[in-house]
Amino acid sequence: MGLNQEHERVGRSRFAVALSLCQSQGNPEIRSAGLNVNPVSTDVMNNVPQGNQPIFIMKEGTERIRGKPAQSNNIAAAKAVAETVRSTLGPEGADKMLVDPSGDVVITNDGATILNRLDVEHPAAKLIIEVSETQEQEAHDGTTSAAVLVGAILERAEDLLDDSIHQTIICRGFKEAHDLAKDELATLGWEATEEDLTSVAMTSLTGKSAEGAAEVISAMCVEAVQTIGDEGTLDDIMVASFSGGTYDESALIHGVLIEKERAHSEMPASLSDAHVLLVTEEIGIKESKFDTTLNINNPDQVKDFLAQEEEMLKAMCAEIISTGANAVFCQKEVDDLAMHYLAKAGIFCLKRVKKSRMEALKKATGARFVNGLEDIDPEDMGLASNIEEVKFGDYHCTVLKSDRTTSVTAVLRGSTGHSLDEIERAWDDAMGVVFLSARAKKLVAGGGGVYAHLARHLRLKAATMGDRKGMAISAFSDALESIPKTLAENAGIDPVDAVLALRKAESADYGINTEGDVVNMRDAKVIEPHKVVWTALGSATEAAIMILRIDDVISMKAGDGGMPPMPGMMG
Numbered sequence: 001m002g003l004n005q006e007h008e009r010v011g012r013s014r015f016a017v018a019l020s021l022c023q024s025q026g027n028p029e030i031r032s033a034g035l036n037v038n039p040v041s042t043d044v045m046n047n048v049p050q051g052n053q054p055i056f057i058m059k060e061g062t063e064r065i066r067g068k069p070a071q072s073n074n075i076a077a078a079k080a081v082a083e084t085v086r087s088t089l090g091p092e093g094a095d096k097m098l099v100d101p102s103g104d105v106v107i108t109n110d111g112a113t114i115l116n117r118l119d120v121e122h123p124a125a126k127l128i129i130e131v132s133e134t135q136e137q138e139a140h141d142g143t144t145s146a147a148v149l150v151g152a153i154l155e156r157a158e159d160l161l162d163d164s165i166h167q168t169i170i171c172r173g174f175k176e177a178h179d180l181a182k183d184e185l186a187t188l189g190w191e192a193t194e195e196d197l198t199s200v201a202m203t204s205l206t207g208k209s210a211e212g213a214a215e216v217i218s219a220m221c222v223e224a225v226q227t228i229g230d231e232g233t234l235d236d237i238m239v240a241s242f243s244g245g246t247y248d249e250s251a252l253i254h255g256v257l258i259e260k261e262r263a264h265s266e267m268p269a270s271l272s273d274a275h276v277l278l279v280t281e282e283i284g285i286k287e288s289k290f291d292t293t294l295n296i297n298n299p300d301q302v303k304d305f306l307a308q309e310e311e312m313l314k315a316m317c318a319e320i321i322s323t324g325a326n327a328v329f330c331q332k333e334v335d336d337l338a339m340h341y342l343a344k345a346g347i348f349c350l351k352r353v354k355k356s357r358m359e360a361l362k363k364a365t366g367a368r369f370v371n372g373l374e375d376i377d378p379e380d381m382g383l384a385s386n387i388e389e390v391k392f393g394d395y396h397c398t399v400l401k402s403d404r405t406t407s408v409t410a411v412l413r414g415s416t417g418h419s420l421d422e423i424e425r426a427w428d429d430a431m432g433v434v435f436l437s438a439r440a441k442k443l444v445a446g447g448g449g450v451y452a453h454l455a456r457h458l459r460l461k462a463a464t465m466g467d468r469k470g471m472a473i474s475a476f477s478d479a480l481e482s483i484p485k486t487l488a489e490n491a492g493i494d495p496v497d498a499v500l501a502l503r504k505a506e507s508a509d510y511g512i513n514t515e516g517d518v519v520n521m522r523d524a525k526v527i528e529p530h531k532v533v534w535t536a537l538g539s540a541t542e543a544a545i546m547i548l549r550i551d552d553v554i555s556m557k558a559g560d561g562g563m564p565p566m567p568g569m570m571g
Helices: 003-013 028-032 039-045 067-086 111-117 123-139 143-162 167-186 194-205 209-228 299-322 336-344 355-365 417-440 449-463 468-480 482-490 495-503 530-548
Strands: 063-066 096-099 105-108 237-243 251-254 256-258 270-279 327-330 348-350 382-392 395-401 408-414 442-445 510-512 518-520 527-529 552-555
Touching: 063 067, 067 111, 067 123, 067 143, 067 530, 067 552, 096 111, 105 111, 105 417, 111 123, 111 143, 123 143, 123 417, 123 530, 143 167, 143 468, 143 482, 143 530, 167 449, 167 468, 167 530, 194 209, 194 417, 194 527, 209 237, 209 251, 209 408, 209 417, 237 256, 237 355, 237 417, 256 355, 256 408, 270 355, 299 336, 336 348, 355 382, 355 395, 408 417, 417 442, 417 527, 417 530, 442 449, 442 530, 449 468, 449 482, 449 495, 449 510, 449 530, 468 482, 482 495, 482 510, 495 510, 495 518, 527 530
Parallel strands: 237 408, 270 327, 327 348
Antiparallel strands: 063 552, 096 105, 251 408, 256 395, 270 382, 382 395, 442 527, 510 518
């Protein structure tokens, strides 16, 4: 058999779970194998040579769903995930209580958090969660909108499938609708101002548990972005959380904050013009990697042994002191006796500093990591304008400031562990959209107005086509209106009235407020980054098309006996 013939034979056989080489589809050999032969497979079966023995392609226990049932199953799973977060959308969105197997409770309306914590098995449902993750990474907000949009697109697609419109036509129409919407979206928006940045943060925080401290957090976000400058990254904006306070006690600290206090009470509590060493190894006597036995026969030997260790620690500290350093940050442990010698020399020291903070200190001071105390170079030292021990509630911390860095640390406060988690999530969203707005510098109005505008634009385009692809574009436009419709529903407003009012709006700047009125959202300071809508539109469309194109789901499971041998393979 030639190579092409072999490929043809393999190609014919790979799509069938079991191929009968008998004339009858109801052959008892197939039934005894526990496999159901779908009538759709008849054409495939007739294309193979006939014989009298079944050929098993997949392991026993493999499940297969094809055609319309497969599409309906995938669409239902995706819609179920979207429906889970749908009620959380907008300023009046509801909260969800998430309880994990250990009994820990999370109460939130943050779409990304909810979707990330869902334990789903269906592959289509997992795809929606991946959409939310992409949205969070790219745009820092809009995860719920993206999920709701996928569900709405697939719901409209289901109606088209019921009308006997082929999935290929639907996918082409959705792709063209997406491209038309993107082209129109590119023409919308305006350049962000400093005042706009505050409004972006306020919009992001509206409806969250931390909304009561929205002004404080918004101001912190804008100040943080302005401090790190155009060259800074989100890594330059650190976060430290402390329970026991209220949201509005949160503050922005200029510099690197380390959740540690000085290692010894006799060390200085503050330093100016500090010379800094960053040590990545333990300051102490390292334990041997090998099992050793020390035989001691009298007390004098114990005294000699301890004296030897003391001398070694004293020599280590002498190496540090000789460099002229007066501040040491150690990533690992510092021996008690070493701390005593350092304190005696007036050296400030922190131990067990997190690696992330060590990296921040390196950037802030210009110091180089010291991996061993035997060969410290004075050039390894960095400089800090000020090091000071501070206190937040009952928590002692250290703040390092330097002229070399623009790093800042957001100190977040919450009365309980749950409230602290919520303000951390709120901060991440607000900080992300402010940073994005400051970099991309393009904003659009909130309140669902942009989606309604794009829907209106697509509906006009579809009206000129008059074919099945036009029907798909029109269905896509209906899906876009699911965003303002959901916002209205969650606010207790009639969604039909709200959408009809939006359709008459003058521009994309008009959206629905919580009272159900169509107002200029730009004037109302309800705005969001252009990229949030751009990313949600792209990722939702891509996911919906991917799900629609699936007409065969094969679930492979491990069989008890493995795959039976094929004819001709027996020895």
